[in-house]
Amino acid sequence: MTRFLVLSGLLLAIGAYGVMTRRNAICTLLGLEIMLNAGNLNLIAFSRVSPSPAVGQTFVLFSIGIAACEAAVGLALILAMWRRYRTVDIDKLVSLKE
């Protein structure tokens, strides 16, 4: 049980590092998905100790569904950004500053 929590903690940290360092918007989306998966791992680990594991697993199904929606909308933003600025490099998104 604790081994799964340790694993998901590590994965969350890796995902966070990815989101923080990558300049490419698609890699940020990737890092975000890694963090979400770490969360799902935790949900399942705790569902095994809960009185009704089936309910815990429905949470993970919902979380997978929401993560898929989030990836879809995130990609829509990236494509809109690509069409407007012809780059997916987040550091170039500074037009608000001007």
Next chain:
Amino acid sequence: MLMSQRDAGDLIFILGFALVGVAAPAALLFIGRWLRPSSPGKVKMEPYECGLPQASPPRRLFRIRYYAFALLFVIFDVETVLLFASAPVLKRFGAAGLWSVGAFVALVTLALVYAWRMHLLEWE
């Protein structure tokens, strides 16, 4: 580490099949390495453009219809998984279950109708 024998067996089978699925073709490719001639001439290394020298580096086209298709696919993917979870027990829940799953399917079909009316299903 508590793990039911059944799941361990399933996982070992899935990994075994994946392993053989990747290893067998790789082995064939590796064996073929000695049987095959290998003389990469300059022209052969060029990407294939019906014989003409490469006109332009692969430029990217941007069509939103590709994205609209991928988006609807992901949304219906999630719906299909949830329907697969609820399908086996639908009979047990009687009319109430029918109405609830019906409402869920109606909501997602609304998304399809919306994309249809916004003319995003056409492949112009």
Next chain:
Amino acid sequence: MGAGDILFFLAAAVSIAAAVVAVTDERLLHSVLAFGVFLFAIACAFLIMGAEFVAVAQIFVYVGGVAVLILFGVMLTASRGAQRTVETEHPMWAMVCALVLAGTLIAVAAAYRPATAVQSRAVDVSLLGNALLGPQLVGFELIGLILLASVIAALAVVRREPGR
């Protein structure tokens, strides 16, 4: 060293390695491939924990949906080349934050002792269906709503603005 232990270390090692490669690899195509391997390893971890339907659902939705979506994004935005996609000005600080985060999470995880014993019997699909249509019915309907909302939102963002 029962079967579960070996399988767990295998899945854990592959998922961590794939996540690290996905996060640090220069070439975008390699990091997306590593992401695919990562998702498959997480599906195996779910199976180790007895959540069989969730493992297959993960392969169906994540590997079949999200990874394909991200590959579509890579294809449509010409960001395939090897141009530098890493290195903000100060990656060291990000490393420090990540390590601190990992440290606290692992400390909390190690300290936690579950109240009840871990049940190892797998959850049958019909049990999951009963839970989904029974107590979790509200969530089930809300997910439909979220799917609808995200389609409308995504298409609104991407569609060419007729107004301008």
Next chain:
Amino acid sequence: MMVTLATSVVWAVGLFVVAALSVMLGVYLERKVAGHMQARLGPMRTGPHGIAQTLADTVKLLFKEDLIPGKVDRLGFIVAPLLAFAPALMSLMVIPYARPFVPRDLNAGVLYFLAVPAIGVIAVMVAGLSSANNYSLLGGLRSAAQLISYEIPRSLSVLSVVMLAGSLSTVTILERQTHVWFAVLTPIGFALYIITTIAELNRTPFDLPEAEAELVGGYHTEYSGLRWAFFMMAEYAGFFAASAFGAAVFLGGGNGPLLPPIVWFVIKTYAIILFMMWVKWTVPRFRIDQVMTLSRKVLIPVALLNLAVTAVVMQYV
């Protein structure tokens, strides 16, 4: 643990041999059926009636040079054919061939069978993306778009069988079909499954991306020799897997009077295969926009209606 690993590898290698034989038989049948339908004979020279034709092809491919062009992304280029073939073999795991021959009966077997081809979609995109060539990129995008838009109606058509059988495990579905086949109970579901499988396998009339006239070679333009052969092998192995699954889930593979179950299973599988070949040589190829819009505007609504009708009828019958 080691014993199960050994049995799984033995099953996997056995099914790899079965898949390879069915690929050879499939290619041979394809050319003979095509020939006889067009009032010609198809391959005749190699062996009686050209039996050894595909064997000759395989040997030729083993000796043919396969090239990795210069500006190509080596990892993606090498990994793509392996990723294309692996799901075909993995999906053979859950098909209940006949009573004694059931490799592994997963609780969520049907969903596993529908989930694994998604790795094939990734392989197609990686192949298109990693060979630095406009045609293969376009081909990769197009065939990926086609594959994903036909995966949804295919899953929904199989879902109606799951609803009737009340379980996701393929063996239970098989046992529920001893009296009446599910193809009889959900004819629309079966028809949808056949149509979407033809589209999923990129076979005519849905084979736009590799159509000779269209895009040179589609996503595998840059491939040659044995590496190219794996894309073909993946297609025909997937063809066999999809027909075997259709036979098992819709036509009650293995249940039948007189003959032993394994013979019934082979008869039903090859009935579906021959039907798809028959369709290939009679129906003209669709245009790209017809292919793309057909799935969203026609197949998904029909599949959802079929589900609704099945659910209501099942409730009150």
